[in-house]
Amino acid sequence: MLYSILTSGLAVGAVYALIGITYNIMYSTSRVMSFTAGQLGMLGGVLGSLFTLRLGIPWPIGLLLTLACCALVGIVTEFVAVRPVLKSLDQHLYVLSTLALALMIQQVTAIKWSTEPQPFPRLFEGMGQEVLDEKFWLPVVACAVVVVALELLFRRTLVGHAFLAVAEDNFAARALGLPERGLRVMSYALAGAIGALAGYAGGQLLLAFFANGPHLNFYGFIPVALGGLGNNRGAVIGGIVLGLFQQAANFVVGGIFASVAVFSLFIVVLLIAPQGLFGTASGRRV
């Protein structure tokens, strides 16, 4: 039992961590928390199943197509729901605009795809069984790949440095002549791809189900809230811890009370530490 808690906990934890990173990437260039993060994860599963199971495209190409489609969704998000409300960030209109877009994505999926959970293709038939089944290690591998890739991007490339500069202080970055707008669009595309990868890697666990969006929104947000906004390392640690806690609670007290336990713990921790466990206090108000 301990093994199943560990493997399934790590697996869902990795998916939550990836959605957390999706939130963070969008947040870092725009200061916007977008409700589309969970929908990107949902689309990753649905599109993956669509391309490979329904259309019969080999999965590596299907994966690339999925990532490309979700990157496009990310870009659309930036243009439709983020850019128009950026000038009045203090009114929090982005909460409404991104929620609206997220619901539209979800509803279109429900009608055009299916309202029932659909199967997700197996990718590497025969590699690992039971607790080492691919559905458990795929998300962990995906998460590790993303973390390493982001680390390389931010440390080794010029674009990565520019990205960090915008995240740190976008006025100063603009004053330096960095293409702040272009970087923001890129970050939304990147977030789209990462969200898609989360849903794709977790596809065999979560299935291709239109209603996964709100679920992922919530469970992907917890690591961000606990780890501190914009803190990817915090999101990964938070995601893994959340996954393990949730699966342990699942085994001990059963599904519904597990979600009650997760939710209560989340609220209590947030009320005690509103900035998150690894975050820093917000700026001055007066």
Place this chain on the structure above:
Amino acid sequence: MSTASASAGGASAPHSRFRAALPYLGILALALVVPLVGNDYWTLIATRAAIYWVLVSGLNLIIGFAGQLAIGYVALLLVGAYTTSVLTSGNLGFTLPTLAAFGVAGCFGAVFGVVVGLPALRLRTFYFAITTLGFATIVTQIALAWQDVTGGGIGISGPEMPEPFDTRMGFHLLCVTAASLCTWMTLNVASSRFGRSLVAVRDADVAAEAVGISKPRLLVSIFLFAGAVAAIAGGLFASLQTYITPEAFSFDLSLLFFIAVLIGGRGSVIGPLIGTIVLTILPEIAAPLAAWSTFLYAALLLVIVLVIPGGIADLLDAASRRPLPAERVVAPDPAALAALMAGREAASSTPMVLTGVKLRFGGLKALDGVDLTVTPGEVHGLIGPNGSGKTTTLNVISGYYRPQEGSVAIAGRELLGDGPETRASRGIARTFQTPRIVGEETVLENVMIGGTALGRANLAEALLSLPRNRADEARLRADARLALRAVGLEGLDDAQAGRLQHSELRFMEIARALMIRPAFLLLDEPAAGLSVQEIERLGFLVSSLAGHGVGVLLVEHHADLIFDVCERITVLNLGRVLAAGTPAEIRSHKEVVSAYLGA
């Protein structure tokens, strides 16, 4: 703020009051006529709209007025529906009469409303939105899992209404009555100091604290009310459905409530009412599109946010587009000031004393042992280069910063332990470097916010418009008119504050600060952005305030104003007092001249 201001303005004139009530009466008449002319189906829809409005009316105070984005309010509908159904079903081993069950559901909903709302007191917008969403999911899951009591997925019968409400017509009338009652109550709140405080918390939270509004206390009382009416709506909803399952409380419904408020417009009552009706009817007349209803709601939300963030209310609000008189002059009126200040209790002569105040931000010493005494009846200038700690000193006095060492005391009573919302009751008022105002409200309402700490009625009295609340309102309104005349903004009472010029906003902030007839007034660069003539009038106003016994602490860069009106001046540099004394002493102080004033 169309409706709130319309109904508030109407208090003095019965004619305009009737005009403000007209749209509501029209909707009421429509609701009563539907069962007479339409078929049962349309009556059902009208009943449902009335029930939804009972919930939305409370939610409107949370979203539209207080600006807290509570998305998952269907959770409270569910709580109310299941509480009434379970209590009348006998699943618990006893059966309550329907009326008692509704009473219990109301109390239960009030408590639950606070539980759902609690995160709003500490968390940022998106966090709160997502926690309410989480609540909605959890509550549905519990209803599904707790089979012995709720019937699980199979469901449970709704409460049966006693006579005469057990017929379709009787039930419809009951729901319309409940909806009318809720409309009346929320209108009362909207035009009371509670409504203004909610909007102030939304648009100018820092200023709200300075005038003595305690955000937690205010929000909790609103959550109680909204939770209670939502649960009552839940009971009515269960009764209308006759049979409920957890699926009846889908997220779509939450969305309908939420979007109804936003379509209606912030800070309005009529807007969300129309929004609720439209959204209830929309899926019925667009039956082929039923599957797309969520999509339509969402698309509508997006369009509203991007195109008309003000909602329906903004479109209806013609008054705010009326042009303001051109060539306005700010002309302070000493007689009005005297009349206003005459209303205060005996002027105190105890000074406010700051001793050894030290404040560090990390390694930065923002204040490094500041001593300062502000005496009633005296204008005390606080000057110094940028970053010397002037505004920080004001913020320490106002309670926004808590210094590591030192004391701020009036008559031996320490101020520093208490939060900023306690300052108004200690007779301290202030203005801000950038005016912090509610742009959507009228000038008069903005100024009335300043007197919030003086109100005596509680929220229940405001809901029911009881005499004590009406007395509060009448006094605040009279004071605010006087304060506006005192600072020289006569004639702009009903203009939207957001349309005023920058310099006028500075005077409006002073008027707001005068509402409590302060013993101490802190002015943070009041002359910034004013014309020479306006600065002169400001100087005159500040001097006359001191003449009425107010202790003024004036942070300013205009040296002329400082030397004209101040009896004492303290010069700060790098968080320390560089010099203190009379204007003449400061002018000849060598270090001050070289560090700040220039030769």
